[in-house]
Amino acid sequence: MSKQKVTIIDTGVANLSSVLFAMNRLDADCIISARESDIRNADKLILPGVGSAVAAMKSIRERHLDDLIVNVHQPLLGICLGMQMLAGFSEESMSQGTDAVKCLGIVDGGVRLMKVPGLVLPHMGWDQVDHDGSCPLFKDIPSGSYFYYVHSYALDVTGHTAATTTYGQTFSAVVNRDNFFGTQFHPEKSGPIGHKLLKNFLDL
Amino acid sequence: MLAKRIIPCLDVKDGVVVKGVQFRNHEVMGGIVELAKRYADEGADELVFYDITASSDARVVDKSWVRKIAEVINIPFCVAGGIKSVEDAARILEYGADKISINSPALADPTLITRLADRFGVQCVVCGIDSYYDEATDRYLVKQYTGDVNRTLITKWTTPEWVEKVQECGCGEIVLNMMNQDGMRKGYDLKQLKLIRSLAHVPLIASGGAGEMSHFRDGFKEAECDGCLAASVFHKGLIHIPELKDYLRNEGVIVRD
Numbered sequence: 001m002s003k004q005k006v007t008i009i010d011t012g013v014a015n016l017s018s019v020l021f022a023m024n025r026l027d028a029d030c031i032i033s034a035r036e037s038d039i040r041n042a043d044k045l046i047l048p049g050v051g052s053a054v055a056a057m058k059s060i061r062e063r064h065l066d067d068l069i070v071n072v073h074q075p076l077l078g079i080c081l082g083m084q085m086l087a088g089f090s091e092e093s094m095s096q097g098t099d100a101v102k103c104l105g106i107v108d109g110g111v112r113l114m115k116v117p118g119l120v121l122p123h124m125g126w127d128q129v130d131h132d133g134s135c136p137l138f139k140d141i142p143s144g145s146y147f148y149y150v151h152s153y154a155l156d157v158t159g160h161t162a163a164t165t166t167y168g169q170t171f172s173a174v175v176n177r178d179n180f181f182g183t184q185f186h187p188e189k190s191g192p193i194g195h196k197l198l199k200n201f202l203d204l
Numbered sequence: 205m206l207a208k209r210i211i212p213c214l215d216v217k218d219g220v221v222v223k224g225v226q227f228r229n230h231e232v233m234g235g236i237v238e239l240a241k242r243y244a245d246e247g248a249d250e251l252v253f254y255d256i257t258a259s260s261d262a263r264v265v266d267k268s269w270v271r272k273i274a275e276v277i278n279i280p281f282c283v284a285g286g287i288k289s290v291e292d293a294a295r296i297l298e299y300g301a302d303k304i305s306i307n308s309p310a311l312a313d314p315t316l317i318t319r320l321a322d323r324f325g326v327q328c329v330v331c332g333i334d335s336y337y338d339e340a341t342d343r344y345l346v347k348q349y350t351g352d353v354n355r356t357l358i359t360k361w362t363t364p365e366w367v368e369k370v371q372e373c374g375c376g377e378i379v380l381n382m383m384n385q386d387g388m389r390k391g392y393d394l395k396q397l398k399l400i401r402s403l404a405h406v407p408l409i410a411s412g413g414a415g416e417m418s419h420f421r422d423g424f425k426e427a428e429c430d431g432c433l434a435a436s437v438f439h440k441g442l443i444h445i446p447e448l449k450d451y452l453r454n455e456g457v458i459v460r461d
Contacts, residue, residue: 017300021275052325119206122327122376124407125430126207126249126460146207146460148280150302150327167206189280189302191244 007042010034022188049081053090083182109156116168131163147185209249209431255285274300305330321374382412389415397427
């Protein structure tokens with residue numbers, strides 16, 4: 001098989017080098033870009049995410065990437081905040097007294113501050129991901145495997161949820177709708193299991 | 205269940221990993237990337253790199269080794285030492301570090317914590333606290349500039365007060381370095397850890413004193429820490445991470461496979 005052409009969509013706010021290095025370790029032909037042609041011509045797309053939902057969505061709209069992303073046909077993987085941006089809305093900004101920010105609306109549900117009585121936030125560290133084996137990202141990855149998380153907001157469990165994790169509450173660990181995938185955890189930081197999941201994504 | 209984290213700490217000085225006893229007399233332990241890779245392969249859950257000369261020296265320290273680590277390993281890691289500004293932090297995060305840890309510069313200007321949290325998110329901002337038990341007054345006091353014996357000073361802060369302050373400012377994780385125990389391998393200061401645990405609503409990492417596997421168990425089970433950090437026991441091969449995880453699992457601590 002020839003090298004997979006991967007474009008990491010440059011949202012302008014995220015730190016992208018970790019994802020780029022992970023793609024290099026998988027021998028993908030990977031670039032970071034916000035150019036329409038680089039997005040259209042890629043075999044696979046990654047929507048990364050570190051930062052806040054407000055800043056990320058603002059940047060996506062300013063770069064006119066929202067319509068483009070919603071209409072892509074290649075497999076797209078949103079990671080962490082990138083996954084949350086696939087949802088209908090995010091309440092991340094609301095602590096500052098503003099309304100929930102509208103996201104891309106590709107998968108159902110909203111992103112809310114986690115309710116974890118008696119537990120610490122952020123939810124930081126390795127936690128177990130439960131799935132029923134139907135999502136192709138989990139090929140040869142047992143349910144209950146540990147992945148690395150860093151977040152305080154989480155996406156509801158909906159019909160598009162492909163895997164869950166429970167930390168105080170049960171939330172969407174992975175979502176999938178058609179060619180769109182998203183992981184709340186960071187596969188690029190999840191050791192050999194994360195490497196395997198990213199390989200499964202490239203093999204789609 | 206969220207797993208408890210085993211965190212080897214690599215003290216970096218002039219581009220190599222070193223370890224001293226009670227922050228002094230440093231001895232070379234090996235190359236940065238090679239040790240990082242070894243620990244990641246052995247099942248370390250996270251790594252911390254402390255550039256121990258950085259905060260004490262006025263010079264700008266070359267951090268390009270951060271990028272080399274990020275290229276090779278695929279577990280999270282934190283870089284500490286010499287981060288005095290938002291720009292310093294941005295460079296290290298761009299190189300591929302997941303978190304940055306600040307200590308002396310936060311004591312000099314606590315607003316740095318807030319500026320870092322606003323720019324990068326609280327999850328990126330770790331506060332390292334060098335806590336010293338003062339027998340004369342029976343208090344835990346915060347020390348500053350511990351990387352240089354000649355500059356180290358005791359601050360106005362007691363450790364509990366500083367723990368409250370850093371959380372107010374937006375710190376996302378606390379690494380508590382218990383200086384009286386550091387390098388002694390006699391166990392973490394559980395009394396102090398429990399006190400700080402009761403005040404910390406962000407993840408708490410114990411540091412300083414691990415010498416036996418039971419010390420890690422006590423840190424997790426008795427003091428309910430989220431992570432246990434250690435250096436010399438790993439570097440000197442006194443404790444192997446796979447065996448440590450087997451031991452902890454048998455003791456009923458949740459650890460990653």
